[in-house]
Structure formats: C-alpha cells, structure tokens
Amino acid sequence: MLDFITRLFSRESPGSKSIAKERLRLVLVHDRANVSPQLLQLLRADLIQVISNYMEIDEENLDVSLEKYEDQVALVANIPVKRMKRVASS
Secondary structure (H helix, E strand, O other): OHHHHHHHHOOOOOOHHHHHHHHHHHHHHHHHOOOOHHHHHHHHHHHHHHHOOOEEEOHHHOEEEEEEEOOEEEEEEEOOEEEEOOOOOO
16 A cells, blocks of 8 residues: 555656556455445544544545455554544543
C-alpha cells in the first residue's frame, strides 16, 4: 500500500501495467475479505464518528483499507490527529 501511495504522489509517471497490477491487488484483497467498497465506506464513517468524540482528526487525509498479510487480511487505518479533545470523566 505504501508503494502505491508513493507512486501516486511521486513525480515519476508509473507505467499503466504497474498501476493496473496494484488496482487488481486491492480488488483481490477486498474480494477475499468479502468486504464491499460500500461497507468499507460505512466502516470509515463509523470510525470518524467514534474517534471524533475524543480527538479532532483530519478527515480528508484519513485512510482506511484492507491489506493482505500472508493468509490473513488486516484492517489498516491511518488517522491523522489534529488535537485531543477534553473528555469529562464519568
């Protein structure tokens, strides 16, 4: 995933073959995890709602994805935190 992001923002123009390969890899990971893009978007919205109770986050740069590690699929969330909110103790 980091390679994909690096290529996405680098000045060099990656070949269409490598872009297609990365897209296919992401589609396969989502298919193997049996998670639709819509479900991933709902999960992202829920994460934003819950985490926003405790922290001010940068929603535009928040990234939630699924990645395959060996025989397992991992939910990976990169959530930039702007600041912590004060939370009243119960």
